[in-house]
Amino acid sequence: MFQDKNIPNTPISDIGEFELIKKITQPFKIDQKNTIVGIGDDCSVLEFKNNQILVSSDTLVEGVHFDLGYVPLKHLGYKSVMVNLSDIYAMNGVASQILVSIAISNRFSIESIQEIYNGIKTACENYKIDLIGGDTTSSTSGLIISITVIGHAKKNQITLRNGAKPNDLLIVTGDLGAAYMGLQVLEREKAVFKVNPQSQPDLSQYSYCIGRQLKPEARKDISSVLSDSKIIPTSMIDISDGLSSEIIHLSNASKVSFILYEDKIPIDSEVIKTCEEFKINSSIAALNGGEDYELLFTINQKDFKKIKNNPSFSVIGHATNDINENYMISGLGEKIKLEAQGWNSTKKSN
Ligand code: ADP
Ligand code: MG
Numbered sequence: 139m140f141q142d143k144n145i146p147n148t149p150i151s152d153i154g155e156f157e158l159i160k161k162i163t164q165p166f167k168i169d170q171k172n173t174i175v176g177i178g179d180d181c182s183v184l185e186f187k188n189n190q191i192l193v194s195s196d197t198l199v200e201g202v203h204f205d206l207g208y209v210p211l212k213h214l215g216y217k218s219v220m221v222n223l224s225d226i227y228a229m230n231g232v233a234s235q236i237l238v239s240i241a242i243s244n245r246f247s248i249e250s251i252q253e254i255y256n257g258i259k260t261a262c263e264n265y266k267i268d269l270i271g272g273d274t275t276s277s278t279s280g281l282i283i284s285i286t287v288i289g290h291a292k293k294n295q296i297t298l299r300n301g302a303k304p305n306d307l308l309i310v311t312g313d314l315g316a317a318y319m320g321l322q323v324l325e326r327e328k329a330v331f332k333v334n335p336q337s338q339p340d341l342s343q344y345s346y347c348i349g350r351q352l353k354p355e356a357r358k359d360i361s362s363v364l365s366d367s368k369i370i371p372t373s374m375i376d377i378s379d380g381l382s383s384e385i386i387h388l389s390n391a392s393k394v395s396f397i398l399y400e401d402k403i404p405i406d407s408e409v410i411k412t413c414e415e416f417k418i419n420s421s422i423a424a425l426n427g428g429e430d431y432e433l434l435f436t437i438n439q440k441d442f443k444k445i446k447n448n449p450s451f452s453v454i455g456h457a458t459n460d461i462n463e464n465y466m467i468s469g470l471g472e473k474i475k476l477e478a479q480g481w482n483s484t485k486k487s488n
Contacts, residue, residue, distance in 0.1 A: 147247040158248060159274050162255040166262065166269045170234045172290070173268045182270035184235065189290035192233075194225040200280030207331075208324045211250055213352045215257025218283045221378070223265055223356040224431045226289035228376035230297040230361050233289040235270045236262070240284075241277035254283070265358055295361075295370060297435065302373040302392035304459035306436040309371075309451050311357050313404040314381055315420055318427020319412045320344065320351025346408045354431045360450070367444040374435035382425040383478040384434050385455075385464055392436075395463040398455035398476065425466075425476070 150158055168176045175183035198204055198218050206214075219236060226233040238258060242251060262269055267287075323344045330337055341348060357376075364371065373392050375384045381403070385396050403424050413420040436457060437445075445451050464476040 145249045145253075148249060149244065150242070150246065150248055150251070151244070153248065155274055158251065161248065162251055163269065165255070165259055168268050168270075169266065170268045173235060173270055176268060176270045182235070182237075184270075184288065186290050188292070190293050190296060192226050192229050192231045192289040192291060192296070193286065194222060195284060195286040196221050196225070197282060197284040199282050205328070206281070207328050209352060211253035212257035212260075214283070215254040215259075216261045216353055217257075218285055219258055219261035219265070219267070220354050220356045220431060222285045222287035223261075223267070223358065224376040224378065226287055227357050227361060228297075228374050228433055229289070229291065230295050230364065230371065230374060231289040231291035232361070233265065233267055233287055233356075233358070235268045235288040237270060237286040237288075238272035238283065239274070239286075240272070241275050241282040243277045243279060243281070246281065265356070295365070297371045297374040299373050299375050299388055299391035300393075301371075302388055302394050302436040302457050303438070304394055304457050305439055306372050306394075306457045307439055307442055307453050308385070308388075308396055308398065308434070308436055308455040308457065309445075309453050310377070310381070310404065310432055310434050311360055311450050311452075312430070312432040313406045313409070314377065314430050314432060315405050315409045315413070315423035315427050316347045316350035317354060317429040317431075318351075318380075318423045319409050319416070319418070320347035320349070321427075321429075322416055322418070323348060323412065324351065344408070344412060346406055347412055351429065354429065356431055357433050360433050363445075363448065363450065367441075367448075369437055369441045369444055371435035371437050374433060377428075377430045377432045377434055379428045380424070380426045381434065382476045385476055386478045388434065388436065389462065389464050392457070393461060394457040395460040395465075396455050396457055396476075398464070398466040400466055400468045402452060402454040404452040404454075421466075421468075 163177050172185050174185050223233045327339050373388050375387055377384050389395050400421050405420050410420050413423055466474045468474055
């Protein structure tokens with residue numbers, strides 16, 4: 139495991155579960171006015187007045203979703219919050235509270251759990267989220283982190299996957315493929331490290347990709363950009379599994395199809411360079427890689443002028459009135475059928 143030799147390694151059995159919970163949750167402060175009761179009772183109490191409530195959870199399992207060989211614990215805590223917030227932002231909502239449940243084996247020290255919570259705390263501070271509870275239990279094998287996020291939105295602002303109409307524009311935020319390439323670099327370095335533990339690689343030329351893999355940011359900013367521009371997307375989803383499978387999700391839910399233009403997919407120059415080195419087609423990294431945590435949404439064409447100058451958005455295609463006929467027009471003008479090859483952790487052996 140990623141171990142900082144300067145940090146003590148106190149076994150959890152020294153203090154027991156209740157003291158551990160106290161230690162890890164004490165640094166958190168409540169600052170949302172809709173949190174009435176936080177940690178410490180049998181339930182937390184929330185009050186949302188006129189909003190509808192959004193709830194979602196995601197679980198990260200050691201060896202399936204993360205590898206402690208190269209993921210620092212603090213980043214793991216941060217990322218597990220981001221993965222959850224992203225689902226609320228994908229509904230055009232405001233995220234406000236999380237519950238964090240962890241299963242830990244005796245391999246973990248008090249300090250290592252505190253490291254995870256340091257990352258969770260940084261995420262809560264950056265995104266104005268209250269930690270309002272969770273659960274702590276033991277695991278006989280790896281580490282499991284399960285987070286439930288709570289958010290809210292006005293009824294008429296909530297954006298589902300099912301509202302895209304033919305001719306709507308398909309838009310993506312940020313750029314794609316970097317988190318996947320970051321993972322390729324980290325996996326390669328892990329293999330090198332196994333052979334030569336003294337190796338001290340210079341990874342600075344991959345810093346954007348590695349940053350996007352280890353410390354992704356959820357797109358909290360987008361819902362306010364959209365509401366300032368007076369746009370309610372017709373459908374929306376976050377990109378956790380790769381562009382291709384998310385397009386197919388919108389297509390199936392909305393009963394439309396999409397034409398995607400390969401040339402329009404936003405890809406950072408570092409990703410293109412890294413793809414060349416790894417002999418991976420950069421469009422494939424964007425289409426089938428995962429964990430970008432960008433937002434993919436559709437808008438009515440008449441709204442295009444409101445956002446066309448915003449660098450956060452790329453129009454990458456449009457909806458058609460076909461059913462299950464999702465295509466990409468390649469840079470060479472070929473028509474390629476999109477398939478749901480989303481990153482599937484249950485199939486992939488890590
Ligand atoms: P209970 O017996 O009701 O399950 P616990 O002793 O498990 O209570 O938890 C005590 C309080 O600490 C509760 O408010 C619970 O939500 C919170 N809590 C427990 N574990 C965690 C954790 N890993 N992270 C955050 N809050 C936690
Ligand atoms: Mg409990």
